[in-house]
Amino acid sequence: MKTLTVSVVTPDGPILEDSFQMVSCKAESGELGILPGHIPLVAPLSISAVRLKGENDTERLAVNGGFMEVRPDKVTILAQSAETPSDIDVKRAEAAKTRAEQRLQSKQDNIDYQRAELALQRAINRLHVAK
Amino acid sequence: MASLRDIQGRINSTKKTRKITSAMQMVSASKMSKAEQNTKAFEPYSKKIQEVMANIANSTSDASHPMLENREIKKSGYLVITADKGLVGAYNSNVLKALYRTIQERHQSKDEYTIIAIGRMGYEFCKKMELPIAKSVVGIADQPDFADIKALASETVQLYTDEEIDELHMFYNHYVSAISQQVTSAQLLPITNLQESGGSNSDYEYEPNEQQILDVLLPQYAESLIYGALLDSKASEHAASMTAMKSATDNAGELIDDLTLTYNRVRQAAITQEITEISGGVAALE
Numbered sequence: 001m002k003t004l005t006v007s008v009v010t011p012d013g014p015i016l017e018d019s020f021q022m023v024s025c026k027a028e029s030g031e032l033g034i035l036p037g038h039i040p041l042v043a044p045l046s047i048s049a050v051r052l053k054g055e056n057d058t059e060r061l062a063v064n065g066g067f068m069e070v071r072p073d074k075v076t077i078l079a080q081s082a083e084t085p086s087d088i089d090v091k092r093a094e095a096a097k098t099r100a101e102q103r104l105q106s107k108q109d110n111i112d113y114q115r116a117e118l119a120l121q122r123a124i125n126r127l128h129v130a131k
Numbered sequence: 132m133a134s135l136r137d138i139q140g141r142i143n144s145t146k147k148t149r150k151i152t153s154a155m156q157m158v159s160a161s162k163m164s165k166a167e168q169n170t171k172a173f174e175p176y177s178k179k180i181q182e183v184m185a186n187i188a189n190s191t192s193d194a195s196h197p198m199l200e201n202r203e204i205k206k207s208g209y210l211v212i213t214a215d216k217g218l219v220g221a222y223n224s225n226v227l228k229a230l231y232r233t234i235q236e237r238h239q240s241k242d243e244y245t246i247i248a249i250g251r252m253g254y255e256f257c258k259k260m261e262l263p264i265a266k267s268v269v270g271i272a273d274q275p276d277f278a279d280i281k282a283l284a285s286e287t288v289q290l291y292t293d294e295e296i297d298e299l300h301m302f303y304n305h306y307v308s309a310i311s312q313q314v315t316s317a318q319l320l321p322i323t324n325l326q327e328s329g330g331s332n333s334d335y336e337y338e339p340n341e342q343q344i345l346d347v348l349l350p351q352y353a354e355s356l357i358y359g360a361l362l363d364s365k366a367s368e369h370a371a372s373m374t375a376m377k378s379a380t381d382n383a384g385e386l387i388d389d390l391t392l393t394y395n396r397v398r399q400a401a402i403t404q405e406i407t408e409i410s411g412g413v414a415a416l417e
Contacts, residue, residue, distance in 0.1 A: 028343070040336060042335045044343065
């Protein structure tokens with residue numbers, strides 16, 4: 001079985017580098033599945049879970065703000081942050097979720113809706129991956 | 132001449148100071164090597180992002196983005212990175228001097244520029260000189276995470292996107308080696324030097340299209356440059372602090388040597404005088 005080398009890189013250092021059989025992720029334009037031998041591609045990723053399918057298990061990563069670069073035998077994901085389920089602080093993510101929700105519900109003029117929305121998405125994504 | 136007790140007191144206090152400075156030197160040394168590691172960890176990210184950027188810039192498309200275009204400069208932004216505290220030799224003053232000189236040369240009035248300050252020394256300098264400050268962050272950790280600086284970086288890039296500033300320059304200390312740091316000024320926005328960085332020439336598919344990739348990629352690229360500069364200047368800060376503390380320790384050592392010499396001389400003089408007095412007394416009795 002052919003494999004792809006996947007490396008996930010963030011400003012705080014590389015998170016993961018390993019070979020997998022398939023990468024599926026959510027780009028801004030929709031779901032993407034990458035198999036070995038894919039044509040070179042660059043796509044921005046949405047705040048979402050990236051699934052890396054290996055020999056007999058699937059790894060999941062919570063990726064926030066970034067893009068992927070695909071080559072026939074290599075996938076590089078560049079993200080501002082990326083976490084494996086074991087790295088995720090569930091309590092913190094839950095707190096962030098409640099905070100963002102409260103902020104979105106409080107109908108004040110001086111809050112940054114876009115930022116709160118993004119924070120909420122990040123928190124939900126983290127909780128989703130951690131499960 | 133100072134009394135024996137006075138000299139002894141000075142020797143003791145200098146010894147204590149030396150203990151502190153040499154401890155600080157060791158702390159800075161370990162912080163520096165950690166900061167070096169951080170810079171290394173960041174490298175793959177910045178390399179990759181540069182490579183993809185260069186690829187898009189080199190491809191024969193007509194995709195354009197305000198961050199790539201020079202526009203008429205009405206207001207300049209200066210991002211200056213300093214330490215939060217002193218005890219780092221000329222580290223802070225070098226970078227602030229360079230900033231001040233540039234501003235003096237390029238601008239007549241305060242409406243023409245604004246400053247984004249990272250680090251307390253830079254912030255206080257601008258306050259004192261009454262330079263306009265747009266944003267500031269103080270109290271950055273010694274080993275900063277990307278999350279620490281992300282808000283400031285994206286707000287700074289936002290200033291450019293909102294056309295509040297029309298160019299952005301960075302001033303920081305570049306880490307050359309443990310004993311040498313260099314004040315560096317670089318133009319961050321608009322991004323101009325992409326073509327030179329080259330890279331492999333594979334033709335990419337862009338999903339959905341190049342324009343949207345640029346929209347996502349360029350701010351991220353600019354933010355990563357700011358973070359890179361911060362890591363670089365943190366490494367220099369610890370290196371500068373290490374050198375400063377080392378020379379302080381050396382100086383304290385020299386001072387202790389001098390004082391010990393004086394101390395011994397005074398002690399000997401006292402002994403000699405006592406003997407002279409005794410033998411003088413004996414001679415008077417005979």
